[in-house]
Amino acid sequence: MIALLALAALPSAAAALTVTEVAREVRCPTCNTPLDVSSSPAADDMKEYIAERIDRGWDKQRIIDGLVDEFGEGVLATPPKSGFDLIAWLVPGLAVLAGLAAIPFITRAWARRRPAAGRGETPPPTSDEARRLDDELRRLR
Amino acid sequence: MQAPAEDGTAATGGGRWDRRRAVAAIVGGVLVAGVIALLVVGLVNRDVGTSIQDALDEGERPEAPGLTAPVLIAADGVGPAGAQVSLDDLRGRTVVLNFWASWCEPCKREAPILNDVARRYEGSADVVVLGVDVQDLSEKALAFAKAHGINYPSLRDSGQAYADYEITGVPETFIVDAQGRIALKVIGELTEPAQLTTALGQL
Numbered sequence: 001m002i003a004l005l006a007l008a009a010l011p012s013a014a015a016a017l018t019v020t021e022v023a024r025e026v027r028c029p030t031c032n033t034p035l036d037v038s039s040s041p042a043a044d045d046m047k048e049y050i051a052e053r054i055d056r057g058w059d060k061q062r063i064i065d066g067l068v069d070e071f072g073e074g075v076l077a078t079p080p081k082s083g084f085d086l087i088a089w090l091v092p093g094l095a096v097l098a099g100l101a102a103i104p105f106i107t108r109a110w111a112r113r114r115p116a117a118g119r120g121e122t123p124p125p126t127s128d129e130a131r132r133l134d135d136e137l138r139r140l141r
Numbered sequence: 142m143q144a145p146a147e148d149g150t151a152a153t154g155g156g157r158w159d160r161r162r163a164v165a166a167i168v169g170g171v172l173v174a175g176v177i178a179l180l181v182v183g184l185v186n187r188d189v190g191t192s193i194q195d196a197l198d199e200g201e202r203p204e205a206p207g208l209t210a211p212v213l214i215a216a217d218g219v220g221p222a223g224a225q226v227s228l229d230d231l232r233g234r235t236v237v238l239n240f241w242a243s244w245c246e247p248c249k250r251e252a253p254i255l256n257d258v259a260r261r262y263e264g265s266a267d268v269v270v271l272g273v274d275v276q277d278l279s280e281k282a283l284a285f286a287k288a289h290g291i292n293y294p295s296l297r298d299s300g301q302a303y304a305d306y307e308i309t310g311v312p313e314t315f316i317v318d319a320q321g322r323i324a325l326k327v328i329g330e331l332t333e334p335a336q337l338t339t340a341l342g343q344l
Binding site for chain 2: 029030040041043044045046049070071072087091098105109112
């Protein structure tokens with residue numbers, strides 16, 4: 001088991017940059033899918049470009065910058081963190097924060113509503129029922 | 142959402158409760174409106190339009206979108222390589238605008254046809270064949286030009302022209318007349334020079 005775990009940990013431990021690692025960060029311009037899962041002729045050219053740069057010792061960011069120079073910012077798998085595209089990064093975070101902020105209000109509202117809802121389920125006892133209930137309770141005491 | 146309790150017991154806090162619900166409704170409404178606004182912006186800025194094709198289908202000559210891009214291959218008075226060239230710079234000449242990529246098989250097959258047309262009008266003040274390399278690595282594009290003996294100039298697009306000309310795939314060829322209007326659009330591979338020369342002769 002330990003040996004298996006060690007084996008599984010090996011690829012991530014190896015520091016060498018792989019084509020897939022870089023390809024995950026960009027997308028194939030003709031198929032609009034992440035490059036690591038694309039196999040169009042254009043994607044094959046890009047993977048070849050990445051492999052050649054890795055052989056030359058380029059780091060990941062330099063290769064990605066090179067691809068941006070070739071294809072424009074649209075080649076990035078994630079939108080740039082500036083300008084209008086920033087919205088794509090901010091909206092999910094803001095939505096989570098808004099949800100968290102709403103929890104106290106919603107729980108308080110629920111806690112207040114539950115007793116009211118409980119009363120609403122059964123009609124209030126008639127005067128006859130109330131008298132009988134009082135009798136029963138008195139007998140129990 | 143449940144209706145507020147009808148009986149009198151909940152009536153004491155009713156005013157505050159209603160105000161809170163109104164605030165919640167307004168906040169919710171603003172959020173929904175924001176999401177809808179984003180969707181509208183996304184739809185309006187869609188990559189692929191059909192206005193050029195629609196205009197051509199109706200027999201019109203739509204204005205050719207502006208195109209400014211660096212020169213990849215210098216030839217026939219367009220250059221030097223790396224210089225920014227705009228379609229406006231060629232106003233007065235009819236431009237055969239061919240969108241291509243090195244990885245595109247039909248582009249390889251039509252290259253001799255474009256070479257042939259370019260040779261016919263070489264040095265002409267009236268017609269220029271201009272390639273636009275799209276979605277391509279520059280080193281691959283240059284290798285393609287060398288392998289196929291490309292004798293006409295080419296620009297290198299970073300995605301803008303591809304979107305503006307509503308390209309759906311390569312190759313696509315346009316004829317932009319001397320007034321900067323699109324006179325012809327050929328989707329897919331050119332199979333004979335006459336597809337272009339006939340139209341060029343009629344302009």
